[in-house]
């Protein structure tokens with residue numbers, strides 16, 4: 754993905770004089786006007802936040818002057834002179850991002866509880882994402898990702914069909930899993946391997962079984 758970022762220095766003028774006083778540069782009495790300087794940073798343009806906010810009162814003619822106390826000056830303003838989109842969108846994105854991560858944890862938790870139940874009470878047709886290497890005495894490699902299918906549950910054991918192929922990459926797409934469910938003959942061997950139901954949880958803990966799909 755292409756990610757763009759950047760920043761922009763902003764100077765904002767206020768049109769009500771702040772005070773009258775002597776300007777050392779002009780060597781004359783001048784009116785001093787407030788200005789605001791800040792930098793808007795953005796990522797992908799819409800994630801925006803502000804830094805380096807400072808107010809000055811500057812001479813109307815030579816534009817030199819002193820920095821103002823931010824807190825005191827802002828109290829004289831009705832609302833923030835910085836557009837809300839610049840001030841808030843970064844924060845909003847952070848909050849949304851945090852909410853998304855939170856939701857992902859909750860869904861993951863629910864899914865894990867669901868998987869525990871499915872492992873404790875297996876049914877014919879359940880699909881296990883496995884690391885085949887952990888089922889073999891002498892695996893060709895340590896990463897052999899594949900699917901296994903429960904063809905029957907009997908006498909406290911699951912009868913599972915083993916896969917015809919495996920991949921070195923972890924993770925299956927929903928369509929691959931769907932095909933394994935609906936056309937098991939294209940994906941699995943017919944002979945069955947027997948695993949006691951009580952062993953399934955241990956296999957899950959050891960990451961031999963990675964996911965359960967029903």
Ligand SMILES: [Zn+2]
Nearest residue numbers: 776779812815
């Ligand atoms: Zn001046």
